[in-house]
Amino acid sequence: MDIQLTEEQELLRSSIQRFLREQYDFDERRKIVATDEGWSRRHWRSFAELGLCAAPFQESAGGLGGGSLATMIVMQEFGRNLVVEPFLETVVLAGGLIEDVGSAEQRQAFLPKIMEGYAIWALAWAEGRSRYDFHNVTTTARRQGDTFVLSGTKAAVVGAPWADKLIVSARTSGQQRDRDGVSLFVVDRHAANLHLQSFKTIDGRRAAELTLMKVEVPASQMLGNEGEGVAALEAARDRAIAALCAEAVGAMTELNSATLEYSKTRKQFGVALGTFQVLQHRMVDMFIALEESISLTQHLNLSLASKEPNGSKLASGAKTKVGYAARFVAEQAVQLHGGMGMSDELNVGHYFKRISSINVQFGDPTYHLMRYAQQS
């Protein structure tokens, strides 16, 4: 089942690798995170110029037709370099939703700007008490003629502070926990009566709490069918999980090689750390964790690409297994680096924090374990 990359995919990978090696080393990344916006528009433009933002989209929509495998390749390299630009939010989540359930007009209006790197998007689905359930929605959208009026709050919207557009889930009918009745809306981030409170995330990004106080949205900005937002979000989550697993694999790859290198050079008690059997076995377990994660991530991405019927169950399975594996690798990488692993100066702790964040986004390993179990 090992994926043999096509020539085109190899080219995509090597062009990202070259760019990141030359322009996105750890110091550069640190500078980017320290800026007000917390991400770099200049690098984002470069990503677009490299074709990354268009890579997954269908050729009929103006994309490069790379699908989920292209996303996997991009995200794995982004994971290795701790890239903070909102690729997941803009391209995978918003772009994916627009391509999947958007009308022809919406695809035409929104996708080119995303592919060219001119528009940043964020997805506002969570609420204070929703945990990881898309159907647990209290934000309401009431129809008034040709517009919907949105009221409520949205929680922990990653990338929202600097986004141009937001996709907001709101209830057009039904009760708080009904599966039916949730709809998606494209909302301008500068819309009247929309308030943002920004905060920093564990992995150096920016997120916001959204308060919608009767925000008016034209009916034409509803994304997908009325009341069918949950299914659309679930499909978007499957794609996001495939991308996040690839990113985790990239991060684990770097952690394992850094730890191995350190254990060969760092000496205590007159010998290299790597000569202690207990540490050797630990690193073997880290190696196995990575191998399994690579395999499951490839399996998931292939299944999504060929639209296998059990793709969503598999996504939860991968989120669980890769999540636990990544956490193990991250915790042990810190442990084996000793005090240095705790310091902000070394990249190891930053991989640790990104992995912690990946494990929260779209549901932690426990949530997905239970979701997987319920479908078994």
Place this chain on the structure above:
Amino acid sequence: MELDLSSEDAAFRDEVRAFIAENYPPEMRVPNPETDLTKEQSLLWHRILYKKGWIAPLWPKEYGGPGWSVTQRFIFEQETSRAGTLPPLAFSITMVGPVIYTFGNDGQKQKFLPRILSGDDWWCQGYSEPGSGSDLASVRTKAVRDGDHYIVNGHKTWTTLAQHADWIFCLVRTDPAAKPQAGISFLLIDMNSPGVTVRPIITIDGSHEVNDVFLEDVRVPVENLIGEENKGWTYAKFLLGNERTSMAGIGRSTRYLGRLKQIVRTEIGEDDPSFGEFIREIARVELDVLALEATELRIVAQMSRGIDPGPAASLFKIRGTEIFQRITDLTHQAIGNYALAIREHPVSANRFMPGPDYGHTATEKYLNSRKLSIYGGSNEIQRNIIAKAVLGL
């Protein structure tokens, strides 16, 4: 779980409990006392305990200890930690103080002990170096005798709260030709001496707890040498034994477990598929705490009968830190999407932090607690100690 207390001990427990309730400074009740207090604020409770005569439970009465029994000391430790009080300056009271009254001369005792007790001097620990972590005997900081001074050059690291410190106790190499353990001395250095530079190390939780301390041609009077030259390793090991006894952290784990339960009950509905998993995990940790607490009580009982606990400290260190790490991990998971947020340091009430108050420190605690299995002798080293000293392997 409680010790089987005599009526005197029960009365003592009630007295301690009441004293804490009446005297613990409210301004020290901040979201994360370890990072949110100023130097002055973090000394408030220390000074209150000093005035009460309870500041140094371990110390013999002649040096200012309260003269408590093993059981009373344990009760005090249990009550203060259950109540969530910030312990008095550990590097002063638990670490350097006992070294000074055990191995120091009369002049040193008179000069340092009273100011340690009162909190007038803040001490930090100059053990770790960039090249020597768990392998402490490999210290390279050099002290060369020059008349009635030592000239000290070296680089200490992971020095907790050195930014507040007046003094640092250091392991320094005085005999480069001897075997690693044989050429080390224990030296007390005034942080205000010319040539001492403190550089902050920011950790992954964003806080400033630890530092690099650079020593460049620092002149240290010979009278600041503890005990004999080149015998420092003996004193250092003595001190590390003290460091590890308090690491079971039952009181702290019990408190954090209580908070975790509250968060799970509030945040995760019973119909949430994860609810059952959280309940099971919490029960598992609770049993871990129970088993460790029972072990601690058993060893306290043995100690009060005069039995040397041996390397039990290593067991406490391993399990105590693993348990607390697990609790902070579960708490971080329990707050759901808000687990993405982290407070910015230095902490300010003006910065927006999303989600319920009880979750605001969950992320930083999870990150910060990763250090527990590393410092004070990594858990791998502790296992080696048990393998060798207990199992004879």
